Amino acid sequence: MTDDVQHIISKVDEIVREKGNTKRALIPILQAIQNTFNYLPEEALRRVCETTSITPENITGVASFYSQFRMQPAGRHMIKVCVGTACHVKGAMQVYDAFKRHFKLKEGEETDASGSYTLEKVSCLGCCTLAPVVQVDDVTYGHVTTDKVDSVIQDFESQVGKVGDKRKFRHADGREFQGEIRIGLGSCCVASGSEEVKKEVERAIDGTGINLHLKNVGCVGMCHQVPLVEVVDEQAQHKLYARVKPNEIPDIIHAHFKPKGLVGKLKAKAYDWLEKMQTDEVWEGVDRYAIDVREEMVSSFLDRQLPIATEHRGVINPLDMDEYKRFGGFDALKQVLQMEPSEVIQTVKESGLRGRGGAGFLTGLKWKFVAREKGEKKYLICNGDEGDPGAFMDRMLLESYPYRVIEGMLIAAKAVQATDGYFYIRAEYPLAVTRIRQALMNCREQNLLGANILGSDFNFDIQIYEGAGAFVCGEETALMASIEGNRGFPTIRPPFPAQRGLWGQPTLINNTETFAQVSYIIRRGKEHFAGIGTEQSKGTKVFSLAGKVNRGGLIEVPMGITIRQIVEEIGGGVQNGKKFKAVQVGGPSGGCIPASLYDTPIDYQSLIEVGAMMGSGGLVVLDEDDCMVDIARYFLSFTQEESCGKCTFCRVGTKRMLDILNKITSGKGTLQDLEELKYLAEWTKKGSLCNLGKSAPNPIITTLQYFYDEYEAHIHGHCPAGKCTEMIAYSINDECIGCTKCAQKCPVEAIRFEPHKKHEVIVDRCIKCDACRQVCPVDAVEIISNKQE
Structure with a gap:
């Protein structure tokens, strides 16, 4: 051996x-x-x-079933290119192709010749506001374009050996501070450099005599402005700075705090603070919302929002147990321990809370079904397997509000008399897994998990189970099969999980956001929660707002708010002055809602009426430059790849529909193909076993309904948006100034380097990577139809 x-x-x-x-x-x-x-x-x-x-x-x-597993050796470093919806519409596939060219990978190859890097596409990294996103090992890069591929690799290689070597700020209990600096350390913030900002704060105040409390906080929701730094000065005044760079930290600190003593002033002088004062007006800052910790309505980006699941956002340290308790944490659990289980269930039922995972089933009614079942054991599962491309609600909630989700699970477990719980979390969310693991340890130390919780006769504990990369495992029965160590195949219902679930025992499964709402209902009362939203959709909904929108991020809004209000008032409108074209709601299970339905309310019933569905809560904004046929093809390729293959309607139906869409987007479609698409969509919806297959045709159905003219244009050989590469060509018009930027950026030398002359595209060499158009300073590069005369 x-x-x-x-x-x-x-x-x-x-x-x-x-x-x-x-x-x-x-x-x-x-x-x-x-x-x-x-x-x-x-x-x-x-x-x-x-x-x-x-x-x-x-x-x-x-x-062989789960995409996470590899049977062949991979490179020492993994490069994951996100091809989720938000990244797709911003050019993720061009970025992926640029990485392939960088490493000289041939068709079918994933690992470079040196064995250093393996390249792969992933459905979603949960940083949709930073699209396109690339992750190299544990380092995440946002807003990656084709011309930044070389610099990404160079930056990563300069960090090898440093990743994970983070200084930790420690302070003694009871110590007095001049002020507080809050730094967001959610995934989007970290990907944008907040760890470096934090280290610069520590370095900048070292030796100056300035005594500050550095505080890590969870997601504020304003992911479009990260990294965020909030300063609370000696007068308890708040100022929030956006898109902060490490070299700007000394100026921020000096604007609010003065160095102490001669040594401190000399130290500050070394940073050139005194000569380089910077006023607040210079910063692209965001006014801090004026909010008492018990208030709900906020201003600025949060103007239309109502934080319930995201209560105390940007204020609370995700893992600080004492701080969570000061804000009323676990008060609802203490209250529930004095209540009868049936009373707790009735309270949740009468609040009108519906499952936030997509189906919208009444939460209290589901709890009632589990409570009345008898079994040797009862299990409870938090479904955090957020696989929708373009969605990152679960990730944010798990990273920023771990105790809130755990408290909701404890309340549910007490109500249905469960003894064993599971967090099922996507393995692609390592920060969420890390924080939940630490939060569970802290809860056990505080007797909030385990035997005789808080001195009662209630026994309950939770463990973490990481998903292995199968979208279908978001479906309840497939998820349970995965925990049991099987392929994630859905099963026919009945029996429902409430009757016969994990290992044959009664099982309660709720989405992360659902559990995050529960403690609020107990503390504030069922009437208060039921008074928010619409008649059939109570409370609030957390959405990930991404795509072609100015202010993307995590938002929480009352049910009934319109699409227009979300995009225009919260999102700040469509980027670059473009026209709003549609919004994709609910990911692969949802549908595309056009501009003509801009004022559609966001609630369960209204979305179904227009052919979409709530889904888990992804909202991806599309503009006039997006091709709706390509969007339908993109979503269908995702669901077809993620189909478990168990039932014929889903396995064959999605494959056949994808074949037709590939044919249409390559300019070879016919009007008969459109009729066949409708036919296949109808039967796939009717005959599929689980909701993945039943909802897979939704993007096709809605785009055919609302954008039929675009399908017809493709049939006639023209892609109106210029996105379908087989139907377009690149050309340079007479506005060209001969600056050579396009030639310098072209990765295949399809444009000759000829200074001060009008450039031309060599069509046979052009790979349509769009690099030339992106870099042209005078918009001389045009996309034309292949059939254009």
């Missing part, structure tokens, strides 16, 4: 001891093996079979 094989066996034995030796431990074991070796070595899998009850058939079935 070689040393390499012995090393593999030794590591696998450690993993099995930690994770367990039964089939239910299969996916965690495979994840741990891949984290260790970057793929699943054959020797490791053989050792798993030798030392556990897991069979080769189990491993093959699971490893």
Whole structure:
């Protein structure tokens, strides 16, 4: 036996001891093996079979089903290019192709010749406001364009060995501070450089005598303005600075705090503070919303919003248990421990809370079904498997409000008498997993989890289960199959999970946002919650607002607000003065709502009436430059790839519809194809087993209904938006000034370098990457139809 094989066996034995030796431990074991070796070595899998009850058939079935697992060696570093909706409409595929060119990857290759990097596409990284997004190992880059690929790799390589080496700020309890600086450390903030900003604050005040409390806070929601730094001065005045760069920190601090003593002033002098004062007016800042911690209505970006699930946003440290309690945290749980389970369920039912995961089923009624069942055990699951491209609500809630979600789970568990709970979280959300894991540890230390919670007879604990990369596992029965160590196949209902769920026992499954609303209902009262929203859709809904909008981010709005109010008043309108064309609501399960329905209210019933659905809550704004046929093709390619293949209608129906859309977007479609699309969409919707298949045709149905003229244009060989590459060509008009920027940026030399002359595109070489058009200073590069005379 070689040393390499012995090393593999030794590591696998450690993993099995930690994770367990039964089939239910299969996916965690495979994840741990891949984290260790970057793929699943054959020797490791053989050792798993030798030392556990897991069979080769189990491993093959699971490893081939979940996209996360790799059977072949990968590079030392993983490059993940997000191709979610927001990234797709902003050119993610061109960025992906640029990485392929950078590493000289041939068709079918994913790893570069040196074995250093492996390139892959991922459905969504949950940083939609930074689109296009690329993640290299644990470092996330936002707003990546084709010409920034080289600099991304250079920056990453300059950081190798430094990633994860973060200074931690510590302060003694009871220490007095001159003021407080709050720095957002959600995923969007971190991806935009907030960790570097934080380190610069620590460095800038070191030795100046300025005594500040640095505080990490969760998501404020204004993801379009990150990194965010909020200063609370000695007079308790608030000022929020947006898009802060590390080199701007000294000026911000000096604007609010003065150095102490001669040494402190000399230190400040070294930063050139005194000569380089910067006024607030210079900054592209956002006025801090005037809000008492108990108030709900806010101003500026938050003007139309009502924080319930996101209560105390931007104020509270996600993992500070004492601070959460000061804001009323776990008061609702204490109240529930004195109530009868049936009373708790009735309160939630009468509040009108509906499941926020998409289906909108009455939460209290679901709890009632689970409570009345008998079983050896009852399980509770928080569904955080947020797989919709363009959605990041669950990620933000789990990262920024872990205790709030846990408190909702505890209340639900007490109501239905569950004893064991699970967080099912996407593995692509490492920060969410880390914070939830720490929050659970803190709760156990405070007797909020485990036996005899807070001195009562209530016993309940929670563990984390990371998803392995299958969109279908957002469906309840597929999710439970995954936890049990199986392929994520949905099953026919009935029986429902409430009757026969995880390991055959009654199981309650709710979405992350649903649990985040529960404690508010108990504290503020069912009448208060029911007074918000519309007659059939009570309360608020958290959305991820992304795409072609000026102010994207995490928003929470009352049910009944219109699409126009969200886009124009909260989102600040469409970017670059373009016209609003449509909004994609609910991801692959939703539909495209056109400008003619701009005033449609956002509630369950209204969205269904226009052919869409709430979904989990993704809102992607599209403008006049987006091709609606391409959008339909994009969503169908996603659902077709994510189909588990169990039922014929979904497996074959989505494939056939995708074939037709590929034909149409390549300029080879016919009017008969449109009729067949309608036919296939209808039967796929009727015959599919689970909601993934039933809702897969929605983007096709709505785009055919509202944008039929675009389909007809494609049939006649013209893509009005100029997005379907097989139907367009690039040309340079007479406005060209011969600056050569287009030639310099062209990755395939399809434009000759000829200074001071009108440039031309060599059509046979052009790969239509759009780099020339993006860089042209006079808009001389045009997209024309292939059929244009």
